[in-house]
Amino acid sequence: MTGEVVRREGATINPRLPTGEVQAAGAGTERAVRGRGAADPGGGRGRSQDLRLRYRFLDLRREKQQRNIMLRAGVIASIRQRMIEWGFTRFQTPILAASSPGARDYLVPSRLHPGTFYALPQAPLRGPFVAMVAGGRPLLPDRPLASVTRRAAPTAPPGEFYQLDFEMSFVTQEDVFAAIEPVLAGVFEILRDYPARSA
Numbered sequence: 001m002t003g004e005v006v007r008r009e010g011a012t013i014n015p016r017l018p019t020g021e022v023q024a025a026g027a028g029t030e031r032a033v034r035g036r037g038a039a040d041p042g043g044g045r046g047r048s049q050d051l052r053l054r055y056r057f058l059d060l061r062r063e064k065q066q067r068n069i070m071l072r073a074g075v076i077a078s079i080r081q082r083m084i085e086w087g088f089t090r091f092q093t094p095i096l097a098a099s100s101p102g103a104r105d106y107l108v109p110s111r112l113h114p115g116t117f118y119a120l121p122q123a124p125l126r127g128p129f130v131a132m133v134a135g136g137r138p139l140l141p142d143r144p145l146a147s148v149t150r151r152a153a154p155t156a157p158p159g160e161f162y163q164l165d166f167e168m169s170f171v172t173q174e175d176v177f178a179a180i181e182p183v184l185a186g187v188f189e190i191l192r193d194y195p196a197r198s199a
Contacts (some may be wrong), residue, residue: 003029005041018035071194078186086179088166091128128167
């Protein structure tokens with residue numbers, strides 16, 4: 001669109017948009033459609049979740065989604081950096097493991113061994129536990145905000161959530177508080193500076 005940019009007045013002003021106080025208007029304004037999208041996933045109230053997921057590559061372009069991506073990246077980077085500075089050692093943990101007796105795991109079939117399965121970890125802690133017994137150093141899993149898959153009951157919907165994992169041995173409660181307090185303080189500093197605007 002090309003034309004003269006003028007200031008909006010009264011009820012036509014939209015404070016929720018960066019350009020909500022101006023518009024292109026006048027007899028000389030030209031409009032041309034360069035391409036039409038198959039759908040607008042939007043993201044506002046009333047928008048179909050299926051539509052947003054179908055056009056996820058468009059939905060992720062929205063300003064709110066971009067800010068959420070950057071917020072998550074900042075929080076994870078802050079947690080990792082502060083815990084490494086405290087003395088934690090990053091430890092690689094596997095995604096696929098043997099299923100635990102009695103656990104309601106999500107199973108992944110093995111192509112090499114038909115009829116057998118790997119399990120997605122309900123909480124990827126077994127590796128760090130073994131390493132703690134072996135060395136005793138404070139450990140930070142490779143994914144400190146671990147993605148945990150868990151089924152609370154056979155009929156429950158799929159569950160995935162995130163938890164902060166770190167392992168320490170031969171420590172007191174005060175040692176744990178001393179390790180985690182600056183980490184949480186850093187997270188709240190990031191959240192404090194996070195823009196509260198909605199898109």
